[in-house]
Amino acid sequence: MTTQDHNPYDIVKGLIKESVTTLGLNENVYQVLKKPMRMLEVSLPVRMDDGTIQNFTGYRSQHIDILGPTKGGIRFHPKVNVDEVKALSIWMSLKAAILDIPFGGGKGGVIVDPEKLSVRELETLSRTYIRKITPIIGPQKDIPAPDVNTSPEVMGWMIDEFDQLRGYNIPGMITGKPVIIGGSLGRLEATGRGVVLTIREAARVLEMDLSKSTAALQGFGNVGSMTAKFLHELGVKVVAITDAKGGIYNEEGIDIPALLEFVKDGKNYASKFSDAESITNEKMFSLPVDILIPAAIENQVTKENAPNIQAKILAEAANGPTTPEGDKILEEKGIFVIPDILCNAGGVTVSYFEWVQNTMNYYWKEEEVNKKLEEHMLFGFDKVLDMKKDKQCRMRDAAYMVGINHLVKAMEARGWIKDTEMEKHNNDMK
């Protein structure tokens, strides 16, 4: 299954439309939410090490800014495309809205396989991209952050380029940057920490004992590795991990601290860890584990592999990992899905804290960051669970409805939605 097989933008529009209908909202709400307010395409000519110029293509999508500046990561991947970036920016709006974070959704991407670039080429591309999107970003406009194949080091190059253009330091223009130049303690771990907090809450709902549970993960980058670390700390046995190069399996549990040490320099793939058997992605999805965590890219849980899933909890650490057909099968099987826009919202939450600290120029201890993150994640989880109970729907639909309700309140406050359009909805909400 590839990201081309299902268009994530069509998927997110379909889900928004369904939620707008279920909430009894006017079609006008869908008309506003279905498109990003701004989509920029940029050409990125980079002089390669061999002297030739390669012209890459990049995008930045800004969905809606009614709650605050837009916010979201930058992805470097060969399969980046316009519709993927649009969908990712809409998901950002929804996740910020669910957790009551005063940001709208943004997302960026560059079509590139970073593994094929030297470090100098990667740095030049990162700086070129930021220069090209400079007119539309900034701490009060749109604030980028890391996503697939971008790291604190890349954020460091990007902020340096932006600061040099502006002529002074503007730490709040990007988050997920190195701590020494204004990054927040806890941001590197935040998405995985948030994922595990939602798993802990789901286990509470399902009355599962996590210390007796097993898990399998797809993806061992920033999000996957941190998720594994915190699951391990909770006593969950992580038995399988796959990544872009293959997979590893150990029925007794993979030695997570040793694996984290193995991938520490960022050059090693988890699948090359020798202290375990190898396993394919397909086999990993069908293992008899309690918790399954896609933490890689879109369209991984499909109609082909969903029938074989045995897990009780599917925690969507990745954005958009489940196709609509896969989703239907998960529902029929009664699997508790923690939807992406809730599950992985820990990243943007601590990015928000980073931006707040940059704005105050006063920095918090890591315990404070983690405590606030937990409060936000539990707040979002409870709101979604309450909506699920109220509407007797899936967690995914509940999450969309919570997010849309929040955005609608801001549209109403700004006069975008007229009272008559809200009448039925307001009656239903009484």
Ligand SMILES: NC(=O)C1=CN([C@@H]2O[C@H](COP(=O)(O)OP(=O)(O)OC[C@H]3O[C@@H](n4cnc5c(N)ncnc54)[C@H](O)[C@@H]3O)[C@@H](O)[C@H]2O)C=CC1
């Ligand atoms: N970095 C962050 O703070 C956040 C990331 N996310 C989402 O989490 C997911 C992972 O992001 P990161 O960990 O940051 O990226 P990353 O670049 O650090 O890691 C990606 C991982 O996925 C693996 N992978 C890629 N293609 C694969 C495939 N076809 N099959 C199996 N594994 C594959 C890679 O080998 C790598 O282990 C993405 O969907 C991203 O949008 C969501 C919220 C925040």
Ligand SMILES: O=C(O)CCC(=O)C(=O)O
């Ligand atoms: O940290 C952020 O601002 C954005 C994280 C992100 O890209 C995501 O949640 O998908």
